[in-house]
Amino acid sequence: MILAEPPELKRYGGIERAAALMLVLGKDHGAQIWEHLSVDEIKELSATISTLGRVPSAAAEHLLIAFAGEVSAMNALHGSFETTERLLDGILPSDRVREIMEDIRGPAGRTMWDKLSNVSEAVLAGYLKNEYPQTVAVILSKLKADHAARVLGQLPREIAIDVVQRMLRMETVQKDVLLQVEQTLRSEFMSNLSRAQRRDPHEAMAEVFNAMDRSTEQSILGSLDEHAPESAERIRALMFTFEDLGSLIPTAVSAIVRQADKRQMALALKGAPDQIRQLFMSTMTERSAKLMREDMAGMGPVRARDCEEAQTALVRLAKSLADRGEIVLADPKSDDAMIV
Structure with missing residues (x-):
């Protein structure tokens, strides 16, 4: 009815x-x-x-x-x-x-400029190189300096120089011009990017392997080496492991130390290589480092599996901090790649 x-x-x-x-x-x-x-x-x-x-x-x-x-x-x-x-x-x-x-579909961000900051400089430059240089200058002037610099580096040299000169001469951009640029970006660039974006399944699988215990990871990757060696190699390249934390700058390690569970960190460091252990200790105060050593010594013998689980938890914390923009994780497997 x-x-x-x-x-x-x-x-x-x-x-x-x-x-x-x-x-x-x-x-x-x-x-x-x-x-x-x-x-x-x-x-x-x-x-x-x-x-x-x-x-x-x-x-x-x-x-x-x-x-x-x-x-x-x-x-x-x-x-x-x-x-x-x-x-x-x-x-x-x-x-x-x-x-x-x-x-929901596109790069995260509350404003259009936030969204653009989450777009790869290569992808953004590929779109901007076909736009009028004055429009490119307006867009780059609204981005964070480091991101704008990377985009300029990806543009053809002649275009980049023209854009820089226009940015130097640019005065305050009128609100209606900005709104028009935002609308164009939303309707032409972001909508197409949302439809075109497809996450590499190897990236998702690398995250799965990061969460595995060490023995399971090695067993499955070993089998994958035999049946799909290219995929296994790609996954290894995308994984960020506990050993990779040893390549972080001290300020990034310090941020991890501040937010980590102290008992869990002691367990992770007990089974860590000397280089990583010393790096973590160097970011602590003398008193904190002493207490950490005492905690590690007081544990006595521990299972390797427990150490590995604690180390995996530290890696998850590091990636979580990177996702929030609090630290940057440099991928040691690549000269210029960044895991964020």
């Missing part, structure tokens, strides 16, 4: 209906829905709720019945990019939906 929509509900758009439904559900029944919303969505829904005024009982009842009917009619729920986009289309304006989906 399809209930007729009450007249009071006709003045509600998509966002107003969503806000009214959340208001009707209240704190107890709506809490789990709020937990799955982004900060921006919460702000938008909250602002709409604050301006709803009185919600007629007929409108509230219709929203609840319609909501319950749609859920009960589903045999199963399937989450995907497409279903997410269809769901948001019924709640938010189309431009807001587009921005949210770009955030």
Whole structure:
């Protein structure tokens, strides 16, 4: 049975209906829905709720019945990019939906300039070399200096020189010009990049191997050497191991030491090569290093497996800090590659 929509509900758009439904559900029944919303969505829904005024009982009842009917009619729920986009289309304006989906599909970042900072300089330069130099100058002026420098290094020399000269002569960029550039980047570059991006499966597998215990890793990679030697070599090149921590600069090691569980770190260092042990100790205060040595000595004999698990945990912490931009992990297997 399809209930007729009450007249009071006709003045509600998509966002107003969503806000009214959340208001009707209240704190107890709506809490789990709020937990799955982004900060921006919460702000938008909250602002709409604050301006709803009185919600007629007929409108509230219709929203609840319609909501319950749609859920009960589903045999199963399937989450995907497409279903997410269809769901948001019924709640938010189309431009807001587009921005949210770009955030989900494309490089992370709250603003367009944040997003560009997460795009490889080679990919970004490949797009910019076909743009008007003044546009390139505007874009590079909005990026962080180190990222802009790497992009310039990837551009053809003549273009790079032209762009630098324009950046030197550039005055304050008008807001409408920036908005136009952002819109072009969003519609032409970021959307195409989102569709084109496909993660190398070897990268995902390298992360899986990083999380394995040492014996399992060596056993499976050994078998892979026989059946798919090129894949095994690629995975090894992408893995970041505990031994690779020995190549980090002292400030990066210091950040790991500050945030690591001290008991776990003592266990990891007990089974570590002398070079890595000394590197970690050198970033500690004299008193902290003394306490760490005492903890290691007080453990007595420990299982190699326990040491390896503690070392894997330190590697995960290092990669987590790198993901947050707090440290940079230089990959010793490559002259210029960076793991971030």
